[in-house]
Amino acid sequence: MEKSIDLINQRIRDGNARVVTAEEMPGIVAELGPEGALREVDVVTTGTFGAMCSSGAFLNFGHAEPPIKMERIWLNDVEAYGGLAAVDTYIGATQQSETRGDQYGGAHVIEDFVAGKSIELRASSRGTDCYPRRSITTEILLEHLNQAVMCNPRNAYQRYNAATNTSDRLINTYMGVLLPGSGNVTYSGAGVLNPIMNDPKFRLIGSGVPTFLCGASGMVIGEGTQHSPAGGFGTLMVTGDMKAMNRDFLRAATMHRYGVTLYVGFGVPLPVLDLDVVRSTAIRDEDIEVDLVDYGVPSRTRPSVRKVSYAELRSGTIELGGEEVRTSSLSSFRKAREVARTLKSWVEKGKMDLALPTRRIDPARQARPMHESLTTPRVLDIMDRNVVSVSEDDDIRTAAQKLLKGETNHLPVLGREGKLVGIVTTYDISKAVINPGKAKVVADIMKRKVVTTVAGEAIDVAARKLEVHNISALPVIDSGQNVIGMLTAIDLGKLFGGRWRK
Amino acid sequence: MAEMKLLVTFSRKTGRKPIIAQAVKDTGVLINVERAIIDSSDGEVLIDVPDEQCQLVRDSMAGLGASVRILESRIRFNESECVDCGGCISICPQEVFSFDPEWKLVIQEDKCILCGKCVPACPHGALSLQL
Numbered sequence: 001m002e003k004s005i006d007l008i009n010q011r012i013r014d015g016n017a018r019v020v021t022a023e024e025m026p027g028i029v030a031e032l033g034p035e036g037a038l039r040e041v042d043v044v045t046t047g048t049f050g051a052m053c054s055s056g057a058f059l060n061f062g063h064a065e066p067p068i069k070m071e072r073i074w075l076n077d078v079e080a081y082g083g084l085a086a087v088d089t090y091i092g093a094t095q096q097s098e099t100r101g102d103q104y105g106g107a108h109v110i111e112d113f114v115a116g117k118s119i120e121l122r123a124s125s126r127g128t129d130c131y132p133r134r135s136i137t138t139e140i141l142l143e144h145l146n147q148a149v150m151c152n153p154r155n156a157y158q159r160y161n162a163a164t165n166t167s168d169r170l171i172n173t174y175m176g177v178l179l180p181g182s183g184n185v186t187y188s189g190a191g192v193l194n195p196i197m198n199d200p201k202f203r204l205i206g207s208g209v210p211t212f213l214c215g216a217s218g219m220v221i222g223e224g225t226q227h228s229p230a231g232g233f234g235t236l237m238v239t240g241d242m243k244a245m246n247r248d249f250l251r252a253a254t255m256h257r258y259g260v261t262l263y264v265g266f267g268v269p270l271p272v273l274d275l276d277v278v279r280s281t282a283i284r285d286e287d288i289e290v291d292l293v294d295y296g297v298p299s300r301t302r303p304s305v306r307k308v309s310y311a312e313l314r315s316g317t318i319e320l321g322g323e324e325v326r327t328s329s330l331s332s333f334r335k336a337r338e339v340a341r342t343l344k345s346w347v348e349k350g351k352m353d354l355a356l357p358t359r360r361i362d363p364a365r366q367a368r369p370m371h372e373s374l375t376t377p378r379v380l381d382i383m384d385r386n387v388v389s390v391s392e393d394d395d396i397r398t399a400a401q402k403l404l405k406g407e408t409n410h411l412p413v414l415g416r417e418g419k420l421v422g423i424v425t426t427y428d429i430s431k432a433v434i435n436p437g438k439a440k441v442v443a444d445i446m447k448r449k450v451v452t453t454v455a456g457e458a459i460d461v462a463a464r465k466l467e468v469h470n471i472s473a474l475p476v477i478d479s480g481q482n483v484i485g486m487l488t489a490i491d492l493g494k495l496f497g498g499r500w501r502k
Numbered sequence: 503m504a505e506m507k508l509l510v511t512f513s514r515k516t517g518r519k520p521i522i523a524q525a526v527k528d529t530g531v532l533i534n535v536e537r538a539i540i541d542s543s544d545g546e547v548l549i550d551v552p553d554e555q556c557q558l559v560r561d562s563m564a565g566l567g568a569s570v571r572i573l574e575s576r577i578r579f580n581e582s583e584c585v586d587c588g589g590c591i592s593i594c595p596q597e598v599f600s601f602d603p604e605w606k607l608v609i610q611e612d613k614c615i616l617c618g619k620c621v622p623a624c625p626h627g628a629l630s631l632q633l
Contacts, residue, residue, distance in 0.1 A: 049585070051625065176589050177623040184592035251585055253625035261625070263585060316591075316600075328592035330625065332585045334605035 001038055002274045008042045009353050017042040019269075019347045021340040022193050022281055029282040037278050043347050043354065044281040046198050047212070047267035047339030048190035050331025051253060053174070054154035054225065055262045056092040057110055057242050060146040061121065063087055068133035070123035074098070075109045082123075086131065090151075093252075093262035105260030107252035110150070113142040114214075114245045148242035150213065154224040156266050158196040158234040159290050162187035162308055162327075164320070167296030169468070172257035176330050178295055182305075182320055185292065185327045190336035191285040191310030195268040196234045198281045204270050205236065206357020212267040212343045213238055215246030217352060220268070222359065228367035236361075238266060249339065263332075267339040269347050271354045285310035292318075298461050300369060379462050380455035382494045383476050383485035389414050392421055392443040399442050400429050410473035412483045413446045419481040422446030423473075452477045453487055459495065462487055504553040507536070507615070508560065511546050512568035522547060525562040531555045536615040548573065548615055575632055576611040577620065583628035593623040 011017035018041050020028060025044050029037045061070075063086070073080040073089045077099045080089040095106040113119060118139045127134045142148055164185045165171050165178035172178075176186045191197070199205045209220045218240025227235045249265030272278060291304035308318055314333070317324045346352045388406030390399045392413050399411055403426055413422035424446045432445045439445050453462045453474040462474055466489060476485035512521055526533055534550035551559045560570045577598065586607045591599045596613045599620070618631050 050587075172622075176625070177593055177619075179593070186589070186592065251583075251626060254627065255625055256622035263587075263625075326592035328590070328623075329588040332587045332605075334586040337605070 001035065003038070003042070003272065005271055005273065005354060005356050008271045008273075011042055012347055012350055012353065015348075015350055017347060019043040019045060019344045021337070021344055022046045022198050022270075022283075023337065023340065025198075025281045026192070026284045029278060034275050034278045034282075037282075038272060038275055041272050041278075043344075044198065044270045044272060044277075045267060045340045045343040045347065046190075046195040046270065047193050047265070047336045047341075047343060048156060048195065048331065049249065049265040049335030049339055050188050050190070050263060051174070051255070051261045052152060052155045052157075052264040052266075053094050053261045055110075055150070055152040055264055056090055056106060057148055057150045058084075058088065058090050059148050061087045061089075061140065061144075062146050064133060064136055064138075066133045067131050068123065068125050068136050069128060069131035070136070071125045072123065074122045075106075075119050076104065076112070077120075077122075078104065078106050078109050080106070094260050096260055102254050102257075102259050105252070105254075107260050107262035110242070110262060111247060111250060111252040113148065114242060114250055115247050116141065142243060145243075149239060150218070150242045150245070151221070151237075151239045152224075152264065153237050154226055154235045155238050155264055156195055156224070156236045157189065158194060158200070158229065158232060159191075159288055159310075160188040161290045161304075162292045162313055163295045164292055164305060164325070165296040166294050166305070169296075171295060172255070173295050174255050174258045174261070175295060176328060177256060182323075182325060185308075185313070185318055185320070185325050186330055187290070187308075187310075187313045187327060188330045189290075189310065190331060190333060191288050191314070192283065193267075193333075193336045193340050194288075195266070195270075196229075196236070197283055197288060199268075199270055199277075200229070200232075200234070200280060200363070201276075202229070202234070202357075202361040202363045204273075204277065204356065205268055206359055206361045208358035209268060209355055210352055211238060211240070212249075212265065212269075212339055212346070213240030213245070214242075214250035214265055215248060215342075216240045216242070216244035217346075218266075220357075223361045223365070226367045227361070227365055229361075229363050230366040233367075234361075234363070236266075249335070265335060265339045267336075267343045269343055269352065269354055271356075285314060292320075298464070299458075377459045377495060378455065379453050379457045379459060379476055379487055380485070382459065382491045383455070383487045384491055385485045387412065387483050387486055389483060390424065390442050392416075392441065392446065394442045396429060396432050396439060396442060396445065399424055400433075403429065408486070408488075410475075410486065410488065411442075412450075412475040412486070413442055414483070420450060420452070420475055420477055420483050422448045423450045423475065425473075450475060454478070455484065459492070463492060505534075505550050505612075506553050506556040507573040508549050508551060508556070508563075508570050509546065509573045510549060510563055510568050510570050511544065512566075513544055514540070515543055519566060521545075521563060521566045521568050522549070524566055525559060529555065529558050529562045531559050533559065537617055573616070575616075576614040577609070577616065578630045578632055579609055580628045580630070583626045584624075585626055587625065589623050589625055590620040590629060593619050595619065 163175035224235030415421040
């Protein structure tokens, strides 16, 4: 048996379509069987509510008198794009305020507009014969705009890897606060309710398909940026009229020490055409697995600690290395349900006709990493290979002489096997000289906890270590803990003018 | 048994009296230290004591030169900003936050020790401290 989209739309218009949420569907399929579910259910509604950084809106202000071609534009001190001629702009969600930092950004401008608040528009221009005006400052409301069209390049990720942090330092990421020593796990995504997860072959979700977007009815434009369904990470580009949106389903947020983002409520009603649709909408949280990724490693290829399902993540704790670790969601399952239920009531009340894609989304694409024409400098390109070191049994005076002779401020300390066991600085030695006590040998005054780097590490990562730990040198070690070089703040100077490439 | 949270502050400039230990010894009340920030000049300790022995402990510590006040306020929660994501849940050392069966955030304020770890962990600025 198959059902046509026209039949389903006819039932919607007649007010007798059977609509369920994607959370209810697995139970119905289990009870009635696939054939029975196909006969019974006409539409499955999906929903998700979470941080979707790649979001923003096109705004048209209308012409001023005398007219201006706005070239640089700020909305409540958040810069908006000025390359769209005259009186159009695009405000991106993650752009931060020039006066309030990460406490206010493009996402807040969008939320404030939707909440009916007044926004200060400030713009400047060089002035032309046809657009003589050089600057403008005015207070505007959403209703004053001719168009306010939300257009989000990358939304509704099919799933998202969960995050933990095996390093010994608390880190702040777009996956929230991650405690050291795998102290917690964070995750994002609606799992069972996620739109793409319920249509992974993109048979129903594609260009022109009607959606719920932040409380308004919206539309799928097509595949989202970074769309990578081959690995299970499909995305959508979506649009909707900001004037019809509702703050209940759109919230600005700040990820601590990461920045501003926009929480977006999004959902797609899926017509139950055939058994394939029944099977894909019968998916449960248990069936959806993601990698639990170690964000303690600052690289694009972060290692996976293990696989984990949304059912496990949502249970509140997961088992990690023999311990129970608590989980935190960053997206709201309650709000995702609200989206799916709102969409359900819209379809039940005949407020929304369904449509099939006017253009299909490729279900097999794989996003590629950035093409980098210049290799990123690595530690080995600029490190000082001439290592002056000291032994832990050496007299403090020996260390002082080496510092002077070696014209350095940092001495890696080697143990009896020649491996790194500590570090001493000019500061440690000066302190020992000023407070002569029991300290005699280097081992008495060295710091044993040494922050290190490796030859293949990207300079930016090593430089961030210097900054975060407030230090000025890193011993470069090999896999056997042997010191093969030193990287100091002075070496970073070699980066200027491209000298590292020679 | 209901418990009371007391914020004990004292100066160490006048000497380094073991105020907490002395108060425990004198009153015989078992005190739970929830949080302590002590540097060279001042100390601030958050303690848990049973309701009925609260006055006894207060008087004892006041007698030892500390200032003691009952902590009524807990973490401040702005419900209109909360979206029930649960970002706070795994950060809190006291397990103050959890979900109800409808995935709405539930806050058990009496467990809060005002450590403030949840404040930056909330993406929506819904949590704040007011000491």
